[in-house]
Amino acid sequence: MSWLRDSIRAFLERGDRLLLALCLLASGFGLVLIYSATRYMDAAAGMRCMVIQAAGILLGVLAYILLSSVDIELFTEKSWKWLLLFGVFINLLLLTPLGTGGEETGNNSWLHIPGCPVNLQPAELAKLTFVLLLAWQMKKLGERGSISRPTSVFSIAGHTLVMLGLIVATSGDFGMALTYAVIFVVVAWAGGVKKRWFLLAVVVCVVGLLLIWPYIKDRYFMRRFIVVFDHLTGNPDTLYDQTRDTGFQQTRSILAIGSGGLFGMGYLNGTQTQSTSEQSLPARHTDEIFAVCGEEFGLVGCVLLLCLLGAIILRCIWVSRRASSPQSALIAMGYAGMLTAQVAVNVGMCLYVFPVVGLTLPFISYGGTSIVTMFAAMGIVSSIKMRSLPSWLRDRSRL
Template sequence: MSWLRDSIRAFWQQGDRLLLALCLLASGYGMVLIFSATRYLETNRNMIVQGLGILLGVAVYIIMSSVDIELLTEKSWKWLILFNVVINGLVRTPLGVEVNGNRSWLHIPGFPVNLQPAEIAKLTFVLLLAWQMSRLQERGISRPSSVFQFAGHTLFMFGVVAVTSGDFGMGLTYLIIFVIMSWSAGVKKRWFLLAVVVCVVGVVLIWPHVKDLYFMKRFTVVIDHITGNPDTISEQTLGQGWQQTRSILAIGSGGLTGMGYLQGIQTQSSYKSSLPARETDEIFAVCGEEFGLIGCLVLLALLAAIILRCVWVARRACSPQSALIAMGYAGMLLAQVGVNVGMCLYVFPVVGLTLPFFSYGGSSIVTMFAAMGVVSSIKMRSLPSWLRDRSRL
């Protein structure tokens, strides 16, 4: 166990203890909300699973801080690609189970919780994309051949997630990570403009053929709600928009300071449909109902601090590859926060994305701590200030 002692000693001397403290504050706040959200179940299982997930996450954070992530990716990139494909493909085997309409989970016999493969694969996707981009930067990151390569990699992973699990919300996270990392890598703005044009034209062409699909109705109900379409008011409140309607009602009823801890009407209701997915997708609504606007701002401030810390580490990274990894994980957090809060505020369709560090989920919390452990590893190997100054000359 000497390697573990060495890892802990190295982390304590050079690791990002501030980032770990922010993650613990956020996950601790999340535990408070999860307890309230699951109190009606009259069981402590969710709290136990989340608590064990946080403890395991801290251990993984410390271990990942001691790993030279660039060396690991350089030696294992082929295996990491295979891992991404295989672990997502497992959901189509007898190990795959359906939760809330998505077959995106693995149930391993004897294992206490289900695992979400696409959540885990996000970590290695960022490592591989950063490794690929850093090498393409040497010959021109904005060359068509370069853009097609890493864009093709991203679309391939999006396709794997979509085909195996049908989880388009998770696939959207991959795309947002790609956009943020591409921008950070220095891809010229004309490529982003071209991508927007292609997306708009594509939506216009295929919309008549897909608008009646179940998944597409999640988007149309949000558009109808924002525009105030009176013809679909029943669908907005009782149909596809039921979950989001309950969410904004909970947030709105909290006001400035909230109804008080364990006092939220919908949060404490014994009817699961009163506030669906309250411990996962709608944990932000729980915060708004019981702690009000102030509680929500504290929640968002903690997440913003974690994201900004990742950006701070990226700016001081020892190489472009490490900087892109840190920015990739910052983008991952930003994507999930934006989409999850947007769902709760009824400005984004329900796509089943959890709120990082706050929502219930064993695999999710461990994955987040692992990602931040990689950022801590980058911080431990950052350039000294005098060399950073010379590098900008």
């Protein structure tokens, strides 16, 4: 156990204790909301959710401390093949009988391991390795010349497209695929890829969407996008779909947030949060937990929650700007992009300005895999902070 003592000692001396404190505050707030959001269940089911989330936080803190002591650049350099194999293999497991999800989740995103008390979400775990590999790949390409060379851009874009295709093919989880895409954009932008490539990517995506639109417009997933557009434009012809069918979940969400007003209805007193009716807020402890916060804590509670998550994101950016190398800086920015994407999409779902794609609110929503992954990612950021440049060398490097 000497390695554990050494890791704890190193973390206490040089680790990012502020970032850990912010993560604990956010996850503590999440526990408070999860308790309220699961009271409508039977006592055993509600307690199980609380125990799993609390255990996930404890495991996450342990992962945070252990990863803080790892030289992440050296680890990636020596283990990049294993990291790549891990990301591919764990997603391919979804094609085996271990894969689960179906009608309950709308996709096949989970692994049911016999004997394991919780299901695992492979794409969540693979996000950690994807960021590490993308940053390492950009460092290697940058050493050979400009990162904006066509061969370099096609290489990192190809890596990303393979992962996106793998996630969509194995699980059908477009929300998680979107997170990977945002991570790529943030890392590529921070890494110095020229703007013309992003403009070209937008043009290709628009043209591609127009070409395949006749074939996908009637798919259920596309109806989620269309119903948001109809809601925002006030289309009266699809009112039933907006409120009772595809848009039911988001309609209940904005009603919950709106009814909370400035200060909310009070903890454990939310009308929809505490209701057992099937017409109440769905997925209230997972996708729609932001609506629970709005109903019971009001606008003030929502602002506080977003400030906590915003502080974590800003801390990642702060660490990135002080990193000892471009690779470490890109890793920290990649995790900042991951958090930003999930916060923006989840809150957008709850406010009916973005389609429901099944993304959790980081550190807040119920989910064992999600909470451990978030703490682990922040542990890697802490590792980068522990090895950041001293101020005198950092200032000189900018000359």
